[in-house]
Amino acid sequence: MAMQLPRALTSHVCFHHILLLLLLQPLLLRRTASATEPDRVALLAFRAAITKDPSGIMRSWNNSRHFCRWSGVACDDPEHRERVTTLALESMSLRGVISPSIGNLTYLGYLLLSNNSFYGEIPPEISRLAQLKDLNLSYNALNGTVPVSLGLCTNLLGIDFTGNLISGNIPGQLGSLLKLLVLNLGLNKLVGDITPFLGNLSSLLQLDLSSNKLTGEIPSSLGKLSNLTYLDLSANMLVGGIPPSLGKLSSIRMLDLASNALSGAIPPDMANLVTLSFLDLSNNSLSGEIPPLLGRIVPLQILLLNNNNLTGSLPNSLGNLASLSYVDLSKNSLSGSIPPSITNLSSLQVLDLSFNNLVGRLPEEIGLLTSLEFFQVSENGLSGPVPLSLYSISSLQTLSMAYNQLSGTLPLDIGDTLPNLSFLGMASNRLEGQIPWSLANATSLRQIDLSRNNFSGRIPANVGNLPYLKQVSLGNNSLEARDAGDWEFISSLTNCSQLEELSLIENDLGGVLPASIANLSIQLKSLTLGRNHISGSFPPGIRNFVNLVTLSLNENHFTGSIPDFLGELVNLEALILYGNKFSGNIPSSLGKLTRLNELVLFDNDLGGSIPASLGNCQNLNFLDLSGNRLSGSIPIEVLSIGSLSSYLDLSNNQLNGTLPLEVSTHADVYSYGVLLLELFTGRRPTDDMFKDGLTLQKYVEGAFTKGAQVTGIADPSLFSDEEEGEDTSVLRTGSHASERITRCLESVLMVGLRCAKESPRERITIKDAVTRIEAIKSLLLTTKM
Numbered sequence: 001m002a003m004q005l006p007r008a009l010t011s012h013v014c015f016h017h018i019l020l021l022l023l024l025q026p027l028l029l030r031r032t033a034s035a036t037e038p039d040r041v042a043l044l045a046f047r048a049a050i051t052k053d054p055s056g057i058m059r060s061w062n063n064s065r066h067f068c069r070w071s072g073v074a075c076d077d078p079e080h081r082e083r084v085t086t087l088a089l090e091s092m093s094l095r096g097v098i099s100p101s102i103g104n105l106t107y108l109g110y111l112l113l114s115n116n117s118f119y120g121e122i123p124p125e126i127s128r129l130a131q132l133k134d135l136n137l138s139y140n141a142l143n144g145t146v147p148v149s150l151g152l153c154t155n156l157l158g159i160d161f162t163g164n165l166i167s168g169n170i171p172g173q174l175g176s177l178l179k180l181l182v183l184n185l186g187l188n189k190l191v192g193d194i195t196p197f198l199g200n201l202s203s204l205l206q207l208d209l210s211s212n213k214l215t216g217e218i219p220s221s222l223g224k225l226s227n228l229t230y231l232d233l234s235a236n237m238l239v240g241g242i243p244p245s246l247g248k249l250s251s252i253r254m255l256d257l258a259s260n261a262l263s264g265a266i267p268p269d270m271a272n273l274v275t276l277s278f279l280d281l282s283n284n285s286l287s288g289e290i291p292p293l294l295g296r297i298v299p300l301q302i303l304l305l306n307n308n309n310l311t312g313s314l315p316n317s318l319g320n321l322a323s324l325s326y327v328d329l330s331k332n333s334l335s336g337s338i339p340p341s342i343t344n345l346s347s348l349q350v351l352d353l354s355f356n357n358l359v360g361r362l363p364e365e366i367g368l369l370t371s372l373e374f375f376q377v378s379e380n381g382l383s384g385p386v387p388l389s390l391y392s393i394s395s396l397q398t399l400s401m402a403y404n405q406l407s408g409t410l411p412l413d414i415g416d417t418l419p420n421l422s423f424l425g426m427a428s429n430r431l432e433g434q435i436p437w438s439l440a441n442a443t444s445l446r447q448i449d450l451s452r453n454n455f456s457g458r459i460p461a462n463v464g465n466l467p468y469l470k471q472v473s474l475g476n477n478s479l480e481a482r483d484a485g486d487w488e489f490i491s492s493l494t495n496c497s498q499l500e501e502l503s504l505i506e507n508d509l510g511g512v513l514p515a516s517i518a519n520l521s522i523q524l525k526s527l528t529l530g531r532n533h534i535s536g537s538f539p540p541g542i543r544n545f546v547n548l549v550t551l552s553l554n555e556n557h558f559t560g561s562i563p564d565f566l567g568e569l570v571n572l573e574a575l576i577l578y579g580n581k582f583s584g585n586i587p588s589s590l591g592k593l594t595r596l597n598e599l600v601l602f603d604n605d606l607g608g609s610i611p612a613s614l615g616n617c618q619n620l621n622f623l624d625l626s627g628n629r630l631s632g633s634i635p636i637e638v639l640s641i642g643s644l645s646s647y648l649d650l651s652n653n654q655l656n657g658t659l660p661l662e663v664s665t666h667a668d669v670y671s672y673g674v675l676l677l678e679l680f681t682g683r684r685p686t687d688d689m690f691k692d693g694l695t696l697q698k699y700v701e702g703a704f705t706k707g708a709q710v711t712g713i714a715d716p717s718l719f720s721d722e723e724e725g726e727d728t729s730v731l732r733t734g735s736h737a738s739e740r741i742t743r744c745l746e747s748v749l750m751v752g753l754r755c756a757k758e759s760p761r762e763r764i765t766i767k768d769a770v771t772r773i774e775a776i777k778s779l780l781l782t783t784k785m
Contacts, residue, residue: 036067036082036083038104038106039067039082039083039084039104039105039107040067041101041104042084042099042101042102042103042104042105043061043067043070043073043084043087043105044061045099045101046087046098046099046101046102047061048099049096049097049098049099050094050095050096051095051096052093052094052095052096052117053092053093053094053095054093055092055093057071057072057089057092057094058071066082067084068081068082068084072087072088072089072092073086073087074086074087074088077107077109080107083106083107084105084107084108085107085108085109085110085131086108086109086110086112087102087105087108087110087111087112087113088110088112089112089113089116090112090113090114090115090116090136091114091115091116092116093116093117094113094116094117094118095116095117095118095119096117096118096119097118097119097120098113098118098120098122098123098137098142099123100123100124100125101125102123102125102126102129103123103125103126103127103128103129104125104128105129106128106129106130106131107131108129108131108132109131109132109133109134110132110133110134111126111129111132111134111135111136111137112134112136113136113137113140114136114137114138114139114140114160115138115139115140116139116140117140117141118137118140118141118142119140119141119142119143120142120143120144121142121143121144121145122137122142122144122146122147122161122166123147124147124148124149126147126149126150126153127147127149127150127151127152127153129153130152130153130154130155131155132153132155132156133155133156133157133158134156134157134158135150135153135156135158135159135160136158136160137160137161137164138160138161138162138163138164138184139162139163139164140163140164141164141165142161142164142165142166143164143165143166143167144166144167144168145166145167145168145169145171146161146166146168146170146171146174146185146190147171148171148173149173150171150173150174150177151171151173151174151175151176151177153177154176154177154178154179155179156177156179156180157179157180157181157182158180158181158182158183159174159177159180159182159183159184159185160182160184161184161185161188162184162185162186162187162188162208163186163187163188164187164188165188165189166185166188166189166190167188167189167190167191168190168191168192169190169191169192169193169195170185170190170192170194170195170198170209170214171195172195172196172197173197174195174197174198174201175195175197175198175199175200175201176197176200177201178200178201178202178203179203180201180203180204181203181204181205181206182204182205182206183198183201183204183206183207183208184206184207184208185208185209185212186208186209186210186211186212186232187210187211187212188211188212189212189213190209190212190213190214191212191213191214191215192214192215192216193214193215193216193217193219194209194214194216194218194219194222194233194238195219196219196220196221197221198219198221198222198225199219199221199222199223199224199225200221200224201225202224202225202226202227203227204225204227204228205227205228205229205230206228206229206230207222207225207228207230207231207232208230208232209232209233209236210232210233210234210235210236210256211234211235211236212235212236213236213237214233214236214237214238215236215237215238215239216238216239216240217238217239217240217241217243218233218238218240218242218243218246218257218262219243220243220244220245221245222243222245222246222249223243223244223245223246223247223248223249224245224248225249226248226249226250226251227251228249228251228252229251229252229253229254229275230252230253230254231246231249231252231254231255231256232254232256233256233257233260234256234257234258234259234260234280235258235259235260236259236260237260237261238257238260238261238262239260239261239262239263240262240263240264241262241263241264241265241267242257242262242264242266242267242270242281242286243267244267244269245269246267246269246270246273247267247269247270247271247272247273248269248272249273250272250273250275251275252273252275252276253275253276253277253278253299254276254277254278255273255276255278255279255280256278256280257280257281257284258280258281258282258283258284258304259282259283259284260283260284261284261285262281262284262285262286263284263285263286263287264286264287264288265286265287265288265289266281266286266288266290266291266294266305266310267291268291268293270291270293270294270297271291271293271294271296271297273297274296274297274298274299275299276297276299276300277299277300277301277302277323278300278301278302279297279300279302279303279304280302280304281304281305281308282304282305282306282307282308282328283306283307283308284307284308285308285309286305286308286309286310287308287309287310287311288310288311288312289310289311289312289313289315290305290310290312290314290315290318290329290334291315292315292316292317293317294315294317294318294321295315295316295317295318295319295320295321296317296320297321298320298321298322298323299323300321300323300324301323301324301325301326301347302324302325302326302327303321303324303326303327303328303329304326304327304328305328305329305332306328306329306330306331306332306352307330307331307332308331308332309332309333310329310332310333310334311332311333311334311335312334312335312336313334313335313336313337313339314329314334314336314338314339314342314353314358315339316339316341317341318339318341318342318345319339319340319341319342319343319344319345320341320344321345322344322345322346322347323347324345324347324348325347325348325349325350325371326348326349326350327345327348327350327351327352328350328352329352329353329356330352330353330354330355330356330376331354331355331356332355332356333356333357334353334356334357334358335356335357335358335359336358336359336360337358337359337360337361338353338358338360338362338363338377338382339363340363340364340365342363343363343365343366343368343369344368345369346368346369346370346371347371348369348371348372349371349372349373349374349395350372350373350374351369351372351374351375351376352374352376353376353377353380354376354377354378354379354380354400355378355379355380356379356380357380357381358377358380358381358382359380359381359382359383360382360383360384361382361383361384361385361387362377362382362384362386362387362390362406363387364387364389365387365389366387366389366390367387367388367389367390367392367393368389369393370393370395371395372393372395372396373395373396373397373398373420374396374397374398375390375393375396375398375399375400375401376398376400376401377400377401377404378400378401378402378403378404378425379402379403379404380403380404381404381405382401382404382405382406383404383405383406383407384406384407385406385407385408386401386406386407386408388411391411391414391417391418392417393418394417394418394419394420395420396418396420396421397420397421397422397423397444398421398422398423398425399418399421399423399424399425399426400423400425401425401426401429402425402426402427402428402429402449403427403428403429404428404429405429405430406426406429406430406431407429407430407431407432408431408432409431409432409433409434410426410431410433410435410436411436412436412438413436413438414436414438414439414442415436415437415438415439415440415441415442416438416441418442419441419442419443419444420442420444421442421444421445422444422445422446422447422468423445423446423447424439424442424445424447424448424449424450425447425449426449426450426453427449427450427451427452427453427473428451428452428453429452429453430453430454431450431453431454431455432453432454432455432456433455433456433457434455434456434457434458435450435455435457435459435460435474435479436460437460437462439460439463439466440460440462440463440464440465440466441465442466443465443466443467443468444468445466445468445469446468446469446470446471446498447469447470447471448469448471448472448473448474449471449473450473450474450477451473451474451475451476451477451503452475452476452477453476453477454477454478455474455477455478455479456477456478456479456480457479457480458479458480458481458486458489459474459479459481459486459489459504460489461488461489461491461492462492463489463492463493464489464491464492464493464494464495464496465492465495466496467495467496467497467498468496468498469493469496469498469499470498470499470500470501471499471500471501472493472499472501472502472503473501473503474503474504474507475503475504475505475506475507475528476505476506476507477506477507478507478508479504479507479508479509480507480508480509481507481508481509481510481511482510482511483511484511484514486511487511487513487514490513490514490516490517490520491514491516491519493520494516494519494520494521496520496521497521497523498521498523499520499521499523499524500521500523500524500525500526501524501525501526502520502524502526502527502528503526503528504528504529504532505528505529505530505531505532505552506530506531506532507531507532508532508533509529509532509533509534510532510533510534510535511533511534511535512534512535512536513529513534513536513539515541517539517541517542518539518540518541518542518544519541519544520541520544520545522544522545522546522547523547524545524547524548525547525548525549525550525571526548526549526550527542527545527548527550527551527552528550528551528552529552529553529556530552530553530554530555530556530576531554531555531556532555532556533556533557534553534556534557534558535556535557535558535559536558536559537558537559537560538553538558538560538561538562538563538582540563540565542565542566542569543563543565543566543568543569545569546568546569546570546571547571548569548571548572549571549572549573549574550572550573550574550576551569551572551574551575551576551577552574552576553576553577553580554576554577554578554579554580554600555578555579555580556579556580557580557581558577558580558581558582559580559581559582559583560582560583560584561582561583561584561585562577562582562584562586562587562601562606563587564587564589565589566587566589566590566593567587567589567590567591567592567593568589568592569593570592570593570594570595571595572593572595572596573595573596573597573598573619574596574597574598575590575593575596575598575599575600575601576598576600577600577601577604578600578601578602578603578604578624579602579603579604580603580604581604581605582601582604582605582606583604583605583606583607584606584607584608585606585607585608585609585611586601586606586608586610586611586614586625586630587611588611588612588613589613590611590613590614590617591611591612591613591614591615591616591617592613592616593617594616594617594618594619595619596617596619596620597619597620597621597622598620598621598622598623599614599617599620599622599623599624599625600622600623600624601624601625601628602624602625602626602627602628602649603626603627603628604627604628605628605629606625606628606629606630607628607629607630607631608630608631608632609630609631609632609633609635610625610630610632610634610635610638610650610655611635612635612636612637612638613637614635614637614638614641615635615636615637615638615640615641616637617641618641618642618643619643620641620643620644621643621644621647622647623638623641623644623647623648623649623650624647624648624649625649625650625653626649626650626651626652626653626684627651627652627653628652628653629653629654630650630653630654630655631653631654631655631656632655632656632657633655633656633657634650634655634657639671639672639675641671644671647685648671648674648675649678649684649685650675650678651678651682651683651684669755669763669764669765669766669769670755670756670757670763672755672766672769673751673752673753673754673755673756673757673763673769674696674752674755674756675752676748676749676751676752676755677696677697677700677749677752677753677756678696679715680714680715680745680748680749680752681696681699681700681713681714681715681749682714682715682716683696683699684696697753697756699713700713700749700752700753701753703749704746704750710742710745710746710749711742711745714745740779740780741780743779744776744779744780747772747776747779748773748776751764751769751772751773751776754769755769
């Protein structure tokens with residue numbers, strides 16, 4: 001039987017215990033406060049380094065409440081309830097540096113500061129956070145390097161520095177973080193090789209080093225990461241081959257090596273990645289064939305091999321990949337035909353085989369791809385009729401088959417069977433027949449390009465029922481228009497408020513343009529109606545198209561003057577009006593077109609002088625005013641356009657006077673040289689004789705190198721005596737004057753050749769050229785005295 005204390009004694013003992021606790025309580029509280037004080041001080045130092053807090057998140061960080069209740073702060077360690085374990089301030093628009101005091105939060109497990117505007121370096125004091133598990137500083141403006149000392153934070157499970165300005169190498173010390181599951185360093189400025197020590201991270205699930213400036217080869221040690229599910233090394237400068245060891249990544253689901261400089265063949269070992277659902281090897285220099293064994297990767301959904309140097313045929317085994325939804329093999333050198341097995345891919349939404357060397361016919365069963373939204377096979381050698389089943393895929397949004405040899409007609413109900421179509425690109429094929437009126441029922445259409453085919457008949461008058469239409473390219477066909485009724489499609493197109501391009505070049509369109517053309521979209525940037533039979537005066541409604549960049553009305557039957565209002569179309573870069581019957585003067589208002597690159601007015605009936613205002617068009621690199629009735633001298637302002645080295649033709653006019661010797665020393669000497677050669681030979685670089693490598697310069701050089709008389713290549717009109725009113729040659733063989741004139745001609749042509757050298761370094765300066773021409777002029781004047 002247990003002995004019991006007297007009740008009085010028991011009460012006395014309890015009283016003493018209570019009294020003792022009351023006496024010790026201030027000491028205990030002081031001790032607890034002392035233990036947590038470093039956390040409070042560290043947080044206040046962190047707050048002090050913040051210079052911008054638009055959301056006011058830091059207002060709660062004050063002494064009116066315990067720091068564990070401050071916004072973004074958590075103290076949830078059961079054993080240390082008043083120690084900071086989490087600092088989570090993601091997406092708060094904070095700006096400032098990360099205070100080194102962060103290293104004093106010794107119980108911190110989670111530092112989450114992503115999507116702010118922190119700048120400066122990552123403080124190395126973070127390495128003192130022995131309990132740290134998740135470090136996320138992504139999408140800030142941090143610079144400097146990845147702290148080597150991070151290798152001391154051995155409890156880290158995740159590091160995310162994505163989207164900063166971090167430079168330097170990837171520290172090999174990160175390879176000691178054996179618990180690490182996620183390492184994201186993408187979208188930075190990291191350089192150097194990928195450290196092979198990353199292969200030691202046996203627990204790693206995700207590795208993202210994309211969009212840096214990493215060089216060297218992919219370490220084969222990465223093949224040891226058997227738990228890795230996500231590997232992204234894209235958009236770097238990696239070289240060498242794809243390590244076969246990557247075929248050992250038995251858990252990988254996403255592999256992205258795109259946009260590097262990788263070469264060699266795709267290793268057959270890749271077929272061992274039987275868990276893979278995403279494979280992107282695009283934009284490299286890979287060669288060889290597509291391994292047929294890739295057909296073993298049954299979960300594969302996305303396959304991107306575009307923009308490489310792959311050869312050979314498309315493997316039949318691709319048809320085994322029933323989960324494929326996106327395939328891009330474009331911009332390679334693949335050959336052979338498209339295998340019928342590809343029609344087994346019933347989940348396929350995107351198929352891009354463009355820019356290859358594929359031949360033969362499209363598979364007849366292609367209509368089985370009932371989920372297809374994007375189909376592009378342009379720039380190949382495909383031939384034969386387009387299978388009707390293709391036009392039955394109602395989900396199609398993009399149908400691009402341009403630059404092949406496909407034949408046949410468009411189904412009359414194409415707009416009904418392809419109601420979701422937004423892009424129809426069939427240019428440069430052998431299609432014929434009429435353009436179906438049902439196209440207007442595909443109300444999502446934005447672009448129609450049927451140019452360079454054999455379409456005939458009228459352009460459907462209901463084409464304007466397409467409210468989102470931006471581009472209509474029907475050039476180089478045999479489409480007809482004779483009377484106002486045939487031009488109704490123009491009135492219809494006035495409903496298309498987003499129209500930016502209308503190209504009807506080289507068809508069989510005649511008559512007068514309807515006045516309704518003035519009501520086309522103000523967004524119009526390109527209007528090309530050249531090589532038709534259109535008559536009448538310059539369409540006045542064109543003045544409304546203030547966003548026009550290209551205007552081409554060449555080789556029609558337009559008459560009258562070129563209007564002054566063209567100078568108001570200040571966005572014009574190309575004005576092409578040659579081969580008409582325009583008369584009058586060249587408007588001086590064209591000098592307002594400071595963005596103009598091409599001005600082509602040859603073969604009209606233009607008169608007057610060349611406007612000096614054209615000298616304001618300093619971007620002009622192609623100027624052809626030949627074959628008109630222009631008179632007067634060539635304005636120095638035009639010859640001073642430095643960009644006119646590409647093409648300048650003023651021939652076959654009535655220009656007179658002497659060459660302006662005051663040509664600016666900043667003028668392009670090349671254009672000046674070509675001009676000299678043109679004027680003294682009567683030839684222009686675009687003459688039919690100049691082909692198969694023969695140029696105007698080589699033509700003149702030949703007169704010197706072959707010992708021929710240069711007078712044999714000179715323009716005969718230079719040697720007629722106009723003062724005597726008859727064509728009396730001043731070159732009398734053996735005469736003293738004849739010898740001097742021949743020497744002058746040789747000297748001028750030699751100056752022209754020296755100015756028009758192909759290599760800019762070999763050209764003489766414009767100052768030197770003018771000095772030589774002045775000396776030649778003095779010699780010639782001496783001859784005449």
